[in-house]
Amino acid sequence: MAESDQTVTEGTAAEEVPTVDEVLSQAHAASELDPDAPAVLTVSNLRMYFPVRSTGIIRRKVGDIQAVDGISLALPKGGSVGLVGESGCGKSTAGRAITRLYQPTAGSIEFEGRDLATISNRELKPLRREVQMIFQDPYSSLNPRHTVGSIVAAPLRIHNVVPKNQTLKRVQELLEVVGLNPEHYNRYPNEFSGGQRQRIGIARALALQPKVIVADEPVSALDVSIQAQVINLLQDLQREFDIAFLFIAHDLAVVRHFCPEIAVMYLGKIVEIGDRDSIYNNAHHPYTQALLSAVPDVKQAITGGRRERIQLTGDVPSPIDPPSGCRFRTRCPIAQEICSRHEPPLLQIGRRHKVACHFPGRLGEHPHAPLTAGLLGVDAEGRPDPGASPSSDLVEQPGYADTWFDLDKKSIGRA
Amino acid sequence: MEKFLTVDDLKVHFPTPDGVVKATDGLSFGLDRGKTLGIVGESGSGKSVSSSAILGLHRGTSARVSGSIRLDGTDLLAISNQEMRRLRGKDVAMIFQDPLSALHPYYSVGNQIAEAYRVHHAVSRKEARTRVVDMLARVGIPQPDRRYDAYPHQFSGGMRQRAMIAMSLINDPSLIIADEPTTALDVTVQAQILDLLQDLQNEFNTAVIIITHDLGVVAEMADDVLVMYAGRAVEYGPVTEVLTHPEMPYTWGLLSSVPDVTADTSKRMVPIPGNPPSLLNPPPGCPFNPRCVHRHKVPGDLCRTELPALIPGNRGEDHLKRCHLSNPEMIYETEVVPQFDPALAEER
Known part of the structure; x- marks a missing residue:
């Protein structure tokens, strides 16, 4: 409750409500597939194992959690691929391995002729600008002690993309792009609602103008009426900046709307992958069919x-x-x-x-x-x-x- | 005839240093045995607060509860704490959203369920155990005799929720309040739990209140639906009626802002602009007016000055709406219509 009291209310009675036409112009139909788009990121046979060690002084390795066990997919330029499955199927781990938050156990992640999976840290840093991530929980993914301005500016600072005296201007531009008031750069995350926080996370991911964004459950922590706002925003940004999305979610309806191509995962493997029509109207794997019927x-x-x-x-x-x-x-x-x-x-x-x-x-x-x-x-x-x-x-x-x-x-x- | 559960003008107000938070402000509904009521709303709309008032969970807190809640003729707000304790868990039971935090990690699952039984029945431990094992089997837990001694962390999410359901059903309650019972679960497990809940309801003729934000769950489970916004009911009526012909722009907005797995892919996802209001300073007039795109269709400044009453709309006595729009067809004038075909609805 205390949360929402401090929320920056954008829709106070004094402000004008958008008209029906304005609301409709922001709304998008489901994204469409471009079958000829070249692949921007190609994942081949990616494996991510986490060692399980015994207790005691000598922590012997006793096995592996095979979180992701050999997945292959191609992410088309400016398109989106959805990764769906139940909790524990490895979809988030796959996303984190692709952004190199984890060091993959095996396999390759080809991006612009380089293999992200085996590249050295020094060579990886410039490539991180091109592959960004949006996190699930807008509450824990923003540092509560930093202002929104410094959160969004952090990537700009780290990668030294704009001169210091122009950082603020760029941050304000970014806030405007994601539909926040640019004057609010000096506020702290707790002053914003969940949907607004997710927009801050999106602004941060956009700061470096990436070619690929891995969105890990970007709307599942939001209220239903806010989810549509964020999905429409992502669709706008995708069109405007030609960003490829790997969209990880468990909500099959949202994925169907956002992604023209969908991969279904079960226990670390892709069991079925195809375009929207093949998966939702013509699924051939019993698991996909069970998932959809539920x-x-x-x-x-x-x-x-x-x-x-x-x-x-x-x-x-x-x-x-x-x-x-x-x-x-x-x-x-x-x-x-x-x-x-x-x-x-x-x-x-x-x-x-x-x-x-x-x-x-x-x-x-x-x-x-x-x-x-x-x-x-x-x-x-x-x-x-x-x-x-x-x-x-x-x-x-x-x-x-x-x-x-x-x-x-x-x-x-x-x- | 009075319904089995009748809630009339329920108000739950929390005094805070910043002012009074009106979490629930004048809520009325009724529910018969064997029927299911779905309460839908966003976080902070007051749906959980209202249902915990039925269980008397605001007793001993600073909350100010008024109005009346009558269960089978007894006014639950008037009875003593002792009587409330006797009723809680026996006649009225609750299924919580997160079974991991609702179960005690130090006690075995079976013992926790047995405790709920022995509080209300003078039976030996052995008899209680038999009863619990039966119940665990009934909710579909394999090897119930061995699982009785397992601890919550040894159960998977779906199994824990089954154990929670077993606990709530152990005393054959006549009313079950399920507060987001499947939100923490995966879809395939959700489907199992919803089916189980429906089977058990049919078997024991229980009245069920299901609180959720998922309109799909409501459409499948509920007979009636109550849509809440900022502590108030804004639309109330039979599910088939409300979800096919919403007469309040908020309900319409909810329906058009969620995609579904069978819709036409050309269907647009229309967001509701703005954010949910603060309950501390709710907007004057209709609480939804700052986000309502149909506000200008109402003559004068009525939406901003006067709270509309919850009255029957144009489609019959049992479909109530809280909106100044005299002609709800105005909502459908826009190009985007709710995602169902009314003709199909008639066939049902």
């Missing part, structure tokens, strides 16, 4: 009653000791023998659609024999099949190929 939806509930839910039983297994084969098999309604023996490859099944499942398809219409058996060189139960010739190019590649596995013809096809 989202409460106003329209659906009011008009057609409740949808049939795909109930998942049990909890997400521990990432220290993930299940063998497919990591989702312990909760999967259609798991079979092969699922515990072999990990399904992330197979491209459409122009912009990849799925990691032995039985890809709408639940109920899914194939009864594992489609991947031939590619892996095994029989339907997952035992080695001497007659089959395993396909050699199953290594996960970021981006999409021109040819893909046609589910109807059960062979490699193309458009």
Whole structure:
């Protein structure tokens, strides 16, 4: 309560309320995909393991938390890729590894011809200007002892991009861009509401004019009526400055609105990735389908009653000791023998659609024999099949190929 | 006939050094057994404060509570503290938002639930244990006999919330208040918990108040919905009615500012301008007027000078709205209409 009392009220009775037209002009439809945009950041086979040590004096390493275990994706210039999944699936860790807040265990992060994953700290510093981050919690990500002006100016100071006497001017410009009163640069974070604080965090991320922003749950701490304001702001900024967003969130509806391309993660792996239509209307992985069916939806509930839910039983297994084969098999309604023996490859099944499942398809219409058996060189139960010739190019590649596995013809096809 | 739970003109005011915070200011609603009421609002709109008043949780604090809360004929604001204790957890139970902070970390989950049972029933530890194990099994905790002795940190988020639900149901309450029961949970777990809550409600014919900011949850769970803004009800009526034909610009704004997973992708996300008001100095007149884009459609300066009454709108007696707009169709004049097709709603 004390919080909101000190809040800088922008909408006091004295100020004019925007008209309907003004509000509508700020509102955006869902972002659209530009299929020809070149990739600005390419992540290949990224792994992030955290060692688990035993207690006692000699802290022996006893295992690894496999938080991110080999993900590949390409972030198009000026576009957005959404990373969704439940808590603990590794989506935030992936974001932090990509911004090099963590040192990745393996894999590469290619940006402008350099590999961010292995680059030295000295070489990394100038590149940090290009890859910035927006954090989830606008309360803990701003230093309460610093004024807003010095928070937003910090990146400018560290990277020495503007002369000292022009820093204030630049800060005020930035505050204006994100819709805050530039006169408020001398105030402290506690004087602002949650939505306004998130705008400060966004101004800080914009200060260095980055090409890539990793937004880790940028709106989930905000009130519903404020979320739309921030999402619209991000869409404006993306268009104006041509920024590529890696948008990490658990809210499937927000991701659907902001990102034309979405990757679904489960226990450190991408289980399905594709454009909006492939994921939301034509998901082929049982986990994606279960996730989507669980989202409460106003329209659906009011008009057609409740949808049939795909109930998942049990909890997400521990990432220290993930299940063998497919990591989702312990909760999967259609798991079979092969699922515990072999990990399904992330197979491209459409122009912009990849799925990691032995039985890809709408639940109920899914194939009864594992489609991947031939590619892996095994029989339907997952035992080695001497007659089959395993396909050699199953290594996960970021981006999409021109040819893909046609589910109807059960062979490699193309458009 | 009076409803099972009737709240009339409830006010919860907190005196502070800066003035009186009117967290709830004149709230009225009713709820029958076996029915669910959804209370929706932003943080600070007074939804949690109002429901904790039903449980008498403001007793012994500086809060000033007035009005009346009648549960099955008993006025909960008039009874003594002792009577309140007898009722709390037995007839009225609460499910809290964050099960990790609502469960005691030093006691095993089973013992905490058993304590809730033994407070109200004179039974031996052994009998209580049997009852708790049954309940744990009922809410879907595997191996309930072994899980009885586990501690909260050994449970996952969804399991803890199940344990909380088991605790609230252990005395067969007739009213359950669920305060953001699934906000801390992932969607797949949320779906499990909501289904469980609905099954149990049908089985025990419980009245449920579900407090949330998620309109999707309300649409799926509730029969009636009460939209709160700055401590007041601004719209109240059957869910199918209010969410398809909102007559108050705030409700309309909430509906058009949240995306949903099935909407047309060309649908725009229209934000509500401004910020929620301070409860210390609420704006004069309609509390929503500083953010309302339809304010200029009301003649004179009525929105800024006079608080509208909560009265039936144009769509029937049980759909109440607090707005000066005489013709709510004015809200829909804009290009953006609420995201549902009224024709589809009729089919339901």
